[in-house]
Amino acid sequence: MVVSHKNPVSSAVSLVLTLFSTAVLFVLLHAHFIAAIQILIYAGAIMVLFLFTVMFLNIRDSELRFDSMNIPKRMTFLFLFIAVVGFLASKLFSSSPVVFPKLEDPGNFGTVAEVGRSLFSDYLLAFELTSVLVVIAMVGVLVIAKGRES
Amino acid sequence: MEIAVSHYVVLACVLFAIGVYGVITRKNILIVLMCLELMLNSCNLLFVVFSRLYEGATGHVFVLMSVTVAAAEVAVGLAFVVSIYRQKESLDIDLLKLLRG
Numbered sequence: 001m002v003v004s005h006k007n008p009v010s011s012a013v014s015l016v017l018t019l020f021s022t023a024v025l026f027v028l029l030h031a032h033f034i035a036a037i038q039i040l041i042y043a044g045a046i047m048v049l050f051l052f053t054v055m056f057l058n059i060r061d062s063e064l065r066f067d068s069m070n071i072p073k074r075m076t077f078l079f080l081f082i083a084v085v086g087f088l089a090s091k092l093f094s095s096s097p098v099v100f101p102k103l104e105d106p107g108n109f110g111t112v113a114e115v116g117r118s119l120f121s122d123y124l125l126a127f128e129l130t131s132v133l134v135v136i137a138m139v140g141v142l143v144i145a146k147g148r149e150s
Numbered sequence: 151m152e153i154a155v156s157h158y159v160v161l162a163c164v165l166f167a168i169g170v171y172g173v174i175t176r177k178n179i180l181i182v183l184m185c186l187e188l189m190l191n192s193c194n195l196l197f198v199v200f201s202r203l204y205e206g207a208t209g210h211v212f213v214l215m216s217v218t219v220a221a222a223e224v225a226v227g228l229a230f231v232v233s234i235y236r237q238k239e240s241l242d243i244d245l246l247k248l249l250r251g
Binding site: 008011012015018019022025026028029030031033034037038041042045046049050053054056057059074077078081084085088089092093099100101109114115117118119122123126127130133134137138140141144145 | 153154155156158159160161163164165167168170171174175178180181183184187188191194195198199201202203205206207208210211213214215217218219220221222223224225226228229230231232233235241
């Protein structure tokens with residue numbers, strides 16, 4: 001649905017739906033903290049950013065015409081992807097299914113404490129680098145979006 | 151029937167394929183960015199699945215990093231969209247041929 005809508009707003013709403021479904025899958029996989037993060041950051045912040053940009057640009061319907069349906073081209077890609085995914089699925093389902101093992105400590109896996117302990121001990125450097133990256137991105141966005149003074 | 155690992159892997163592949171399909175076929179730059187998000191999200195799903203399979207928090211940490219990077223990337227991408235729209239008055243990516251590609 002994200003790819004098939006012509007209007008970016010409908011696309012964004014479909015994307016929110018997809019992200020929520022993925023968050024539900026994260027909960028099923030005992031990744032409660034990641035599910036919360038997914039909803040907060042993806043479905044909250046990023047989608048608000050998208051919708052805000054759509055609103056900010058104030059696009060008229062006539063300007064969306066260029067994205068015309070090129071049916072043969074799209075059909076070719078669609079068949080290609082169905083073939084690839086079908087091949088993959090047949091490969092994966094033909095072997096005996098790998099079932100998730102029982103958790104040793106189901107109350108602790110995927111909690112904020114567990115993820116935080118790992119994040120601030122083993123991956124401290126990566127965490128700090130990510131914060132630097134976010135600062136750089138923020139400054140870059142300000143520079144790009146401000147444009148030239150003229 | 152119990153949900154096995156392969157179901158999640160196939161779902162992630164399908165999501166990724168839909169993302170690639172959108173990036174290749176759509177011309178609206180906003181929708182291309184959204185499809186990029188879809189692809190990143192399918193990778194996150196795989197990280198979480200294998201983190202559950204091997205019972206470690208490493209996958210969760212990676213997902214946190216990737217969500218942060220995705221947020222930064224979207225912010226930069228949308229800034230580009232705004233500045234391109236100011237110049238070209240259009241969201242068509244076919245108009246972006248400054249590099250004569």
